[in-house]
C-alpha cells in the first residue's frame with residue numbers, strides 16, 4: 001500500500017482546464033471543455049497513476065494451494081499441463097468452446113501430449129474468433145504482465161510455455177500476486193477442499209472462506225455433515241449441532257462464508273420451521289432420493305438459515321454467488337434473473353448479517369445498486385465482473401458511485417484457479433476503475449479532492465473494514 005500524495009494529485013489536476021473544484025459552484029458540465037483532449041488525457045493519467053499504485057485486497061480467488069501446483073508440475077495425470085494451454089483452461093475455455101472449439105480439441109489443448117507449437121495451431125482459429133472478449137483479453141494482459149509479450153503467437157508459444165513451467169517454484173504465488181499484480185491479500189474459496197482448507201494456515205497473503213454449499217444450501221446427502229459429527233446424524237437437531245460445531249471449529253479461522261448454491265437452486269431460502277421438517281429430515285437421512293424437490297429444498301432452506309445464524313454469531317460476512325454462470329450451455333437465465341429478488345426475504349430476516357453479493361449479479365447489476373443503496377447489510381463485489389463484460393463493469397462502478405455509499409463495494413476478485421491469470425484481470429480492473437473515476441471527474445460528478453481517498457476506499461479500505469484478517473491470523477496463533 002503506497003501513500004498517495006493528495007496535494008500532488010490536486011495540483012496536477014488544477015493545472016488542467018477542468019477545474020473540478022468549481023463543480024459545486026457552476027451547473028454540472030459547464031466547466032467541461034470537450035475540445036481539450038490534452039486535459040482529458042492528463043486526468044486519465046493522474047487517476048491511472050493513483051490506481052496503479054494502490055494495492056487491491058482481492059476478495060475472491062479459487063487458487064489451489066501453491067504446494068499442490070508445485071507437486072503437479074510434472075504429474076502427467078493432472079491437467080492442465082504447465083504450458084501455454086493452461087492460460088486457456090479457466091473462463092477463456094468457455095468462450096473458445098462457445099466459438100466452436102470441440103470438447104476433444106479443448107482436452108488436447110490442456111493435455112501433456114501436444115507441443116506448444118501443435119497447441120498453437122489447434123488454438124489459433126478459435127482464438128481469432130473470440131479474441132475480442134474480456135476472458136481472452138485477460139489472457140493477453142496476463143502474458144504482458146508476466147512475460148512482457150503483447151500477445152501469444154506461433155513464435156513465442158514455446159518460450160512462454162517454458163517460462164510458465166520454470167516459474168512454478170516455492171514463493172511464486174507471493175511473487176505473482178504482490179509483485180506483479182499489486183495485490184496485498186487474496187481471499188480463497190478452495191473448490192477442492194470441501195468445507196474449509198485445513199492443509200495450510202492463513203497468512204498475510206492468503207485467507208480462506210468457509211463453504212456452506214455441501215453442508216447446507218445444496219446438501220444432497222447426510223454424509224457431508226456426518227464427516228463433522230461424532231456419530232451418524234439421525235435428527236434435525238443433531239444436524240444443527242453439527243453445523244454449530246463446524247462454525248466453532250472453522251469460524252474463527254475463516255475470513256468469510258462463501259456459497260454458490262445459485263448454480264443449482266433458487267436463492268429463495270424460506271423460513272422453514274424445525275417442527276415442519278423433522279419427519280422429512282429422518283426420511284432424508286434414510287433415503288435422500290425419495291424426497292420430492294420441495295421437501296429437499298425445505299431441508300436446505302432450514303440448514304442454510306442455521307448457517308446464517310452461526311455466520312452472524314462469528315461475525316463472518318456471507319458471500320453469495322449471484323448472476324451469470326461460469327461454463328457454457330448451462331445457464332438457466334430465468335432463475336439468474338430472480339437471484340436478487342429471491343434474496344430480499346433473507347436480507348430482511350437477517351439484518352445483522354453482512355451479505356456480499358458477488359459478480360455484480362451480472363447482467364442484473366442495476367438491481368444490485370438498488371439493494372446496496374437500500375439495505376444496510378448488502379454489499380456489492382465486482383469479483384469476476386471485469387472479465388465477463390469489461391464495459392458493463394466500468395459502467396456499473398460509475399453508476400454505483402453516484403447512487404450507493406462508496407463503503408459498500410469491493411472492486412476486485414480475480415476468481416481464478418490458475419494464479420497466472422490474476423495479474424491480467426487486475427490490469428483490466430485497474431483500467432476500468434481508472435475510466436470510471438476519470439469520467440466522473442470529467443463530468444463534474446466527483447470532486448478531485450475526494451478522488452484519492454475514494455480510490456483507496458474501493459480498492460482496499462472497504463475490504464479491510466469488512467473482513468477481519470487480524471482476527472483470522474490471531475486464531476491460527478492460538
Ligand SMILES: [Zn+2]
Nearest residue numbers: 060061062415
Ligand atoms: Zn468464483
